[in-house]
Amino acid sequence: MTVLRRIAPQLVTLAALVALVTLFFPDFLRIEVVDGRFVGPVMDIAKRGAQVGLLTVGMTLVVATRGIDLSVGTVMAISGAVAAWAITHDVSLAGTLALALTAGAAAGLWNGCLVALVGIQPIVATLILMTSGRGIAQLITEGRILTFSNEGLAFLGSGDLLGIPVPALIWFAAALAIALLMRRTALGLLVEAVGVNRSASALAGVNAAVLLVAVYVASGLCAGLAGIVSAADIRGADANNAGLWLELDAILAVVIGGNSLLGGRFSIAASLIGALIIQTIDTGILLAGFPSEYNLVIKAALVLVILVLQSPNLAHQWRTVGRAARRRREGVPLSAKAQGQ
Amino acid sequence: QTVGFSQIGSESGWRAAETTLTKQQAEERGITLKFSDAQQKQENQIAAIRSFIAQGVDAILLAPVVATGWDSVLKEAKDAEIPVVLLDRQVDSDKSLYLTAVGSDLVHEGEVAGQWLVDHVAGKECRVVELQGTTGSSPAIDRKTGFEKAIAGHDNVKIVRSQTGDFTRAQGKEVMESFLQAEGRGQNICALYAHNDDMAVGAIQAIKEAGLKPGDDILVVSIDGVPDIFKAIAAGEANATVELTPNMAGPAFDALKAYMDDGTVPPKFIQTDSKLYTKADDPEGEYERRKNLGY
Amino acid sequence: MNPRLYPLAATIAIFALAWAICVMQFPTMLSTRVVGNLLTDNAYLGIVAVGMTIVILSGGIDLSVGSVIAFSGVFIAVMLRDTNLHPLVVFVLLLAVTTAFGAAMGGLIHALAMPPFIVTLAGMFLMRGLAYMLTIDSVPINHPFYDLLDGAYWLMPGKGRLTLIGAAMLVAVAVGMVVAHRTRFGASVFALGGGEATARLMGVRVGRTTVAIYAFSGLMAGLSGIVFSIYTKSGYPLATVGTELTAIAAVVIGGTLLTGGAGFVFGTLIGVLTMGLIQTYIVFDGTLSSWWTKIIIGLLLLAFILLQKSLLRLSAIGGGRATRSRNEAAA
Amino acid sequence: MLLTIRSLTKTFPGTTALDAVDFDLAAGEIHALLGENGAGKSTLIKCLTGAYSRDGGEISLEGRPISPRSTSKAQELGIGTVYQEVNLLANLTVAQNLTFGREPTRFGMVDARAQKRQAEAMLEGYGLDIDVSRNLAAYSVAVRQIIAIARAVALSGKVLILDEPTASLDAREVETLFDVVRGLRDRGLGIVFVSHFLDQVFALTDRVTVLRNGRRVASERTADLNRVRLIEHMLGHALEDEVIAHGKTHDAAAAQRPELLRFENFGRRGHVEPFDLAVGRGEVLGLAGLLGSGRTESAELLFGVVEAHSGAARDENGTFDLSSPRAAVAAGFGYAPEERKEDGIVADLSVRENIALALQAHRGWLRRLSGAEQARLANNYIARLDIRTFGPEQPVGELSGGNQQKVVLARWLAMNPRFLILDEPTRGIDVGAHAEILRLIQKVTAEGMSILIISSELDELIAVSDRVIVVRDRRHVAELTGREITSDTIVRAIAAPQAGRQNSGEEAA
Numbered sequence A: 001m002t003v004l005r006r007i008a009p010q011l012v013t014l015a016a017l018v019a020l021v022t023l024f025f026p027d028f029l030r031i032e033v034v035d036g037r038f039v040g041p042v043m044d045i046a047k048r049g050a051q052v053g054l055l056t057v058g059m060t061l062v063v064a065t066r067g068i069d070l071s072v073g074t075v076m077a078i079s080g081a082v083a084a085w086a087i088t089h090d091v092s093l094a095g096t097l098a099l100a101l102t103a104g105a106a107a108g109l110w111n112g113c114l115v116a117l118v119g120i121q122p123i124v125a126t127l128i129l130m131t132s133g134r135g136i137a138q139l140i141t142e143g144r145i146l147t148f149s150n151e152g153l154a155f156l157g158s159g160d161l162l163g164i165p166v167p168a169l170i171w172f173a174a175a176l177a178i179a180l181l182m183r184r185t186a187l188g189l190l191v192e193a194v195g196v197n198r199s200a201s202a203l204a205g206v207n208a209a210v211l212l213v214a215v216y217v218a219s220g221l222c223a224g225l226a227g228i229v230s231a232a233d234i235r236g237a238d239a240n241n242a243g244l245w246l247e248l249d250a251i252l253a254v255v256i257g258g259n260s261l262l263g264g265r266f267s268i269a270a271s272l273i274g275a276l277i278i279q280t281i282d283t284g285i286l287l288a289g290f291p292s293e294y295n296l297v298i299k300a301a302l303v304l305v306i307l308v309l310q311s312p313n314l315a316h317q318w319r320t321v322g323r324a325a326r327r328r329r330e331g332v333p334l335s336a337k338a339q340g341q
Numbered sequence B: 001q002t003v004g005f006s007q008i009g010s011e012s013g014w015r016a017a018e019t020t021l022t023k024q025q026a027e028e029r030g031i032t033l034k035f036s037d038a039q040q041k042q043e044n045q046i047a048a049i050r051s052f053i054a055q056g057v058d059a060i061l062l063a064p065v066v067a068t069g070w071d072s073v074l075k076e077a078k079d080a081e082i083p084v085v086l087l088d089r090q091v092d093s094d095k096s097l098y099l100t101a102v103g104s105d106l107v108h109e110g111e112v113a114g115q116w117l118v119d120h121v122a123g124k125e126c127r128v129v130e131l132q133g134t135t136g137s138s139p140a141i142d143r144k145t146g147f148e149k150a151i152a153g154h155d156n157v158k159i160v161r162s163q164t165g166d167f168t169r170a171q172g173k174e175v176m177e178s179f180l181q182a183e184g185r186g187q188n189i190c191a192l193y194a195h196n197d198d199m200a201v202g203a204i205q206a207i208k209e210a211g212l213k214p215g216d217d218i219l220v221v222s223i224d225g226v227p228d229i230f231k232a233i234a235a236g237e238a239n240a241t242v243e244l245t246p247n248m249a250g251p252a253f254d255a256l257k258a259y260m261d262d263g264t265v266p267p268k269f270i271q272t273d274s275k276l277y278t279k280a281d282d283p284e285g286e287y288e289r290r291k292n293l294g295y
Numbered sequence C: 001m002n003p004r005l006y007p008l009a010a011t012i013a014i015f016a017l018a019w020a021i022c023v024m025q026f027p028t029m030l031s032t033r034v035v036g037n038l039l040t041d042n043a044y045l046g047i048v049a050v051g052m053t054i055v056i057l058s059g060g061i062d063l064s065v066g067s068v069i070a071f072s073g074v075f076i077a078v079m080l081r082d083t084n085l086h087p088l089v090v091f092v093l094l095l096a097v098t099t100a101f102g103a104a105m106g107g108l109i110h111a112l113a114m115p116p117f118i119v120t121l122a123g124m125f126l127m128r129g130l131a132y133m134l135t136i137d138s139v140p141i142n143h144p145f146y147d148l149l150d151g152a153y154w155l156m157p158g159k160g161r162l163t164l165i166g167a168a169m170l171v172a173v174a175v176g177m178v179v180a181h182r183t184r185f186g187a188s189v190f191a192l193g194g195g196e197a198t199a200r201l202m203g204v205r206v207g208r209t210t211v212a213i214y215a216f217s218g219l220m221a222g223l224s225g226i227v228f229s230i231y232t233k234s235g236y237p238l239a240t241v242g243t244e245l246t247a248i249a250a251v252v253i254g255g256t257l258l259t260g261g262a263g264f265v266f267g268t269l270i271g272v273l274t275m276g277l278i279q280t281y282i283v284f285d286g287t288l289s290s291w292w293t294k295i296i297i298g299l300l301l302l303a304f305i306l307l308q309k310s311l312l313r314l315s316a317i318g319g320g321r322a323t324r325s326r327n328e329a330a331a
Numbered sequence D: 001m002l003l004t005i006r007s008l009t010k011t012f013p014g015t016t017a018l019d020a021v022d023f024d025l026a027a028g029e030i031h032a033l034l035g036e037n038g039a040g041k042s043t044l045i046k047c048l049t050g051a052y053s054r055d056g057g058e059i060s061l062e063g064r065p066i067s068p069r070s071t072s073k074a075q076e077l078g079i080g081t082v083y084q085e086v087n088l089l090a091n092l093t094v095a096q097n098l099t100f101g102r103e104p105t106r107f108g109m110v111d112a113r114a115q116k117r118q119a120e121a122m123l124e125g126y127g128l129d130i131d132v133s134r135n136l137a138a139y140s141v142a143v144r145q146i147i148a149i150a151r152a153v154a155l156s157g158k159v160l161i162l163d164e165p166t167a168s169l170d171a172r173e174v175e176t177l178f179d180v181v182r183g184l185r186d187r188g189l190g191i192v193f194v195s196h197f198l199d200q201v202f203a204l205t206d207r208v209t210v211l212r213n214g215r216r217v218a219s220e221r222t223a224d225l226n227r228v229r230l231i232e233h234m235l236g237h238a239l240e241d242e243v244i245a246h247g248k249t250h251d252a253a254a255a256q257r258p259e260l261l262r263f264e265n266f267g268r269r270g271h272v273e274p275f276d277l278a279v280g281r282g283e284v285l286g287l288a289g290l291l292g293s294g295r296t297e298s299a300e301l302l303f304g305v306v307e308a309h310s311g312a313a314r315d316e317n318g319t320f321d322l323s324s325p326r327a328a329v330a331a332g333f334g335y336a337p338e339e340r341k342e343d344g345i346v347a348d349l350s351v352r353e354n355i356a357l358a359l360q361a362h363r364g365w366l367r368r369l370s371g372a373e374q375a376r377l378a379n380n381y382i383a384r385l386d387i388r389t390f391g392p393e394q395p396v397g398e399l400s401g402g403n404q405q406k407v408v409l410a411r412w413l414a415m416n417p418r419f420l421i422l423d424e425p426t427r428g429i430d431v432g433a434h435a436e437i438l439r440l441i442q443k444v445t446a447e448g449m450s451i452l453i454i455s456s457e458l459d460e461l462i463a464v465s466d467r468v469i470v471v472r473d474r475r476h477v478a479e480l481t482g483r484e485i486t487s488d489t490i491v492r493a494i495a496a497p498q499a500g501r502q503n504s505g506e507e508a509a
């Protein structure tokens, strides 16, 4: 119930957005069953949203600790490259996945150590990996698109299970797992405490440093998973372009999800809806068929409108305005000014 | 002899191949190559050229990221008497500022692709979807122009949807998926024109996943001639590609050598072939020939 | 020395050391040519970084600047192509636009209490998008006035050129230093960076200051756009992608805390030159592949930051306990 | 009347902080504003200076209605304020802090030299000899407090407001401050003085206004009041027994307790000279000293906030690790730090979560305290410590200062540690809660908990301590037990031969 109340603004936004897209593309909500698979724009969004969505899960945790992880897009490229390299070097599917996830976790560990132990500010610490990580990924692929034909790996990007795209399932499962891990254990509380006030938390005996490192590792793992999905999607690792600028989308999603960049309270569910909102904007723009030079302006405008509407300050002002109006209506007889409104 | 090479970056397999081939060519000729990767930034390229000048290299190869904005740095090179050869893309500076340009005509490439489609459909109604390159990049603009030029006057062929796929496989696939959704699950699409092969390869996967046969249900024509598209052509999943050779450095070094040996001034534009390849042109063989070039 | 100045001193010392290492390997790097190049090639970055420094000092961030530079170039090029306005008039128009844009972002940040990161991120999309809407092509600028601006330089001994735009950056830095360290506005900026709630109680007009800060950053980004358009004599909507991150890195290397409230505009100049030095060094070396270039840039960045940190820590131990070690760990 | 406030009202979501409050301030008067924690004193002040926008009511200054929208506006009107817990901007220099908003300029630029001169002039008369061009961060809380006062005094052309200015000052500094304030009164300023130290109220003020639950309950001349009546006004009932009044009887026998812990040669270079310390079970150790003498640093050392360079901690099972707060908690230690805003509370989290935090951290993340358990814990301490909140789910940041302090105490009491370190635990706490906390200390020590308490209030220290350690220049110089514990002996031990102010941050030692 409280969860529902927390995510209500995001749900409303999503619904409004869906209505808007439907206006431009009437078939938006239609879902058909073709060869036992559900197909339709909505399924595309669920599938395409997997990459941003996975990044968003990790990013939510990082943001909750008052950090930010700019490297996730790059980490996707690294883990995708590792996966493609492994599978083309006759590593088993399980081994490949393990290697790719390990790469993601290692990247997260590096970030976490720079932030928590060396004390470099998160933006800068992750900026370092953001720039050099693509080099590492290209080192693995030698600058080419490393293609593979392993059906098992490709299944993770374009397969279906019970008619639902596998990336959507992965995304959902990962989010659910981490959300449960946070809320069924004390991790959620401890992460929030460290995010609000690290020094007070440390004095209360919270192992802030380890927790911070863990959060970045989680972000790295999520990015690793997203990297696998993106490589599986195109059956190849594109070190240069995989996840390019996706970190910005992920951060946007976290904020649209109502989480504060100043750390503290977080909601993974709300972040996920944020990711869905972003993906709906992207897909909606493609479906609506505007010339591509308008893409960015439309996206910027929509994001701005959403941010403005969701701003807590605005909600507060509305309430005050509403109260003042009510008072005016109740107290004073309708003045000329009030009639004018 | 030292030659500085300012490369755009390593944003695609094609460019990686160009870099590899340039390094190979330099090595074969005993030239010391100073390589600089600008990571898609013109400002880095300008800075790199200035550094080359400061270092006193003998010649400069430049693969310009964009056509405009090179005047002053080229003038500086000219003042320092360092010949500059442009690779694969043109600049709109004064022609006296560089020795020669090696490359293909991007508009022409688009025309070749468009002409193939016009010929192939032979008057039949054909609704085309277009995957553009990165918005604002010169290949995207020119290849679009060329294609439109070729289909102009053929009312049966028309572009119904056009979106950017950023020259990448992933975007090519994603945008193609939305094209398929938007055009009656692909039933209303006759052909796909992609500004590069990578996007085409991504789109082919999207077409397959939508249960259609690329190359059959939807014709696929694209540009570059990277190994993977030959594989697709061999498998009947793509129909045609226009080659852009990554070996721009060979002719460039030749021209430089001639110029330095006896002052032979090369023509201002050394155009490479824009050869069209289809299933008839031994795609398997072409694939084998290219697969180790660093694409 | 006042401990306030330690970070600046550390930055300068590391830069000097780095340059010395470079010169040992490539003696030509001492030439005035390289010095002139360093100033000219990083002029646009230096100017925009000055604006960024003010923003970061106030505890904010401005991600829109790269897009604003690109927009500026396109705006100027299109205006000069399609109208008969004199470039100077176009410059004034442009600066009005970018300053107003910055002010609008500042207004949003304040009025909605939204994090600057997000508002300016949307601004980044918006400006890049507007540039596309003006033109998707690169537009050359052919105007005699531009030839004049471009051709203006002082030939230093040794064939190095101190160009107009290089000098413009130095002036911008000087102006930035005065604004940040010698005006009441600057004091308010530092106060905001120290903590908004406290600053408010001390009498800072938070809203007005926030608007002014982002307007200033917009102004500097517009100026940087002008310089960039002189530098390339063209406008290109895809230009300067990711410049905001480079600028932020330069500011941080310059010893300014990203959390706000402490730093130096002069340090930013050193930071910018450091970034330029890294770039130059890599070009001089000329053997690195595309991927090693990226890796090395990142590693050098890290090395700088680590060196700076350890120098500061050393000086903290030597020069009396300026901060409690606990605070250091939390920073 | 210099300043009149009529039916001022302010509501926060969930609470009415001020309910039609009237307040008058005459020129040349020192007016105490008193009330329990959370009564609305700070809120009244913030509404007055424009830091909060009020929901209703009128304010007039010298007969003219004013409505400051921002604090700078109030400053222009001649109202200088020291806010509770806001110790200026640590990232600016002392001089910048002092002259902020009124910097001397030349050609539109700040004149650094004049600024420095001006700042030094402003600090004159406070007996503070510090380098004003260094960052405020270099100085201790007490020094910052004095700087804040100096700034407010300089800003106050008509009205000076002091919200608990003496909370971290020791007796000597309080005297200095009082001299300054009396001087201002004689010059005709109106002064509002908020404090929980009733002795100071009686010593300094001319009139008293008492708030309770956001309402004004009394406004009388101080001379007409006595302590008991005043407390009744504040609490709404009489205080059963004031602990300070009848504290411990210090007879020699009480000192014999079984030993719980022993620190041997414990110290850290540059922080605290090595010392030996034995702690008995159920014993209350007091730590006395001047500001900046190293009491807080001793406490931090004992809790592993900073690691010791020498020495070991030992209990009946041998030595144990004290290298980090975590280790200290594992060893059964607790620590309520001095700076509750930075080091104590986790502002955005609820009262419930703040109270459960240490316990949860100790149990580890896998063994989560269920919401119900946490709520039970929280409700228990909300009742026991009389924490004024509208429920366990209220964010701690919204509580009044004193109530935040109680939450931090509750966090550690919930852990039931064997050794609890309290650094200024009663700072900013009202009389009622003060008595409650001291009673609580007696209760838990009777149950066997040992406590180390740091306090600048000697009376309090004497009342609760079984033993008092005196710290001077980062060195433990004396240990007083039994009958030796009197304010006389302590003061004598504190006063160093070269008795001068130990300005924290300026020390060369």
Ligand SMILES: Nc1ncnc2c1ncn2[C@@H]1O[C@H](COP(=O)(O)OP(=O)(O)OP(=O)(O)O)[C@@H](O)[C@H]1O
Pocket (backbone or CB within 6 Å): D012, D013, D015, D016, D017, D035, D036, D037, D038, D039, D040, D041, D042, D043, D044, D084, D388, D389, D397, D398, D399, D400, D401, D402, D403, D428, D430
């Ligand atoms: N920002 C806020 N949001 C919500 N409630 C608040 C806020 N600030 C204060 N309150 C509430 O208003 C009431 C009055 O608080 P105030 O700080 O004025 O008390 P006070 O008398 O100064 O107490 P103390 O002696 O502890 O400082 C308290 O109940 C507090 O919880």
Ligand SMILES: Nc1ncnc2c1ncn2[C@@H]1O[C@H](COP(=O)(O)OP(=O)(O)OP(=O)(O)O)[C@@H](O)[C@H]1O
Pocket (backbone or CB within 6 Å): C322, C323, C324, D137, D138, D139, D140, D141, D142, D168, D289, D290, D291, D292, D293, D294, D295, D296, D297, D338, D456, D503, D504, D505, D506, D507
């Ligand atoms: N916030 C701070 N930042 C840097 N140094 C500090 C800070 N607080 C205290 N110090 C240093 O620690 C030393 C002792 O601290 P502090 O003044 O807290 O001692 P104390 O004896 O506990 O005094 P009290 O608790 O009465 O304020 C000071 O000399 C000062 O240099």
Ligand SMILES: [Mg+2]
Pocket (backbone or CB within 6 Å): D041, D042, D043, D084, D163, D400, D401
């Ligand atoms: Mg208060």
Ligand SMILES: [Mg+2]
Pocket (backbone or CB within 6 Å): D295, D296, D297, D338, D423
């Ligand atoms: Mg202390």
